[in-house]
Amino acid sequence: MCYICFPSEKNSFTPTMFIENTKNPGWIEVICGSMFSGKTEELIRRLRRAQFANLRVEIFKPAIDTRYSEEEVVSHQGNSILSTPVDSSSSIIMLAGNVDVVGIDEAQFFDEGIVDVVQKLASAGIRVIVAGLDMDFRGKPFGPMPALMAVAEYVTKVHAICVRCGDPANFSHRLISSEKLVELGEKQTYEPLCRHCYEKAMAESNKA
Numbered sequence: 001m002c003y004i005c006f007p008s009e010k011n012s013f014t015p016t017m018f019i020e021n022t023k024n025p026g027w028i029e030v031i032c033g034s035m036f037s038g039k040t041e042e043l044i045r046r047l048r049r050a051q052f053a054n055l056r057v058e059i060f061k062p063a064i065d066t067r068y069s070e071e072e073v074v075s076h077q078g079n080s081i082l083s084t085p086v087d088s089s090s091s092i093i094m095l096a097g098n099v100d101v102v103g104i105d106e107a108q109f110f111d112e113g114i115v116d117v118v119q120k121l122a123s124a125g126i127r128v129i130v131a132g133l134d135m136d137f138r139g140k141p142f143g144p145m146p147a148l149m150a151v152a153e154y155v156t157k158v159h160a161i162c163v164r165c166g167d168p169a170n171f172s173h174r175l176i177s178s179e180k181l182v183e184l185g186e187k188q189t190y191e192p193l194c195r196h197c198y199e200k201a202m203a204e205s206n207k208a
């Protein structure tokens, strides 16, 4: 990334692009970060590359995430790729027959069984790419994500840009007062913040 051409990107991290260099098939990749960090775009990029290479790709997402489409994994950029909504992690094993690559989006919403599922798939020679929020709106590790990151061969943490100061952001600050853990993300509901702006925002809302 050239900061003269893209001055607004000056403060964002540009992680080294992920390139597969494994001889034996079967491993786990996790792409994690806050809202608006480009997790789903990165998942779609990796899956598209695999599709172009004529690999058999299957994509799953939790049935809970019906924001835009029943059948597509859609990023905030409007990129999309066809996927299968599933009610529980165990359905993935049943549906992922005869594939080379499995993509899983919004993995934070899956049950803990997802950890065993991705391990089984990887051990069976399948490349598994998992994307999800690493923290919930309270700044706590989200669902099965910590365990998925632990067992993965490769973890890529992507960052949004803090809307208050421009630093790399890894917190998803909720703009509406709801204690529900699952409020699906839209721009009106969340803003990406860095640690310092997030702490300030939380202190302000505790005072209010």
Ligand code: ZN
Pocket: 162, 163, 164, 165, 166, 167, 193, 194, 195, 196, 197, 198
């Ligand atoms: Zn900030």
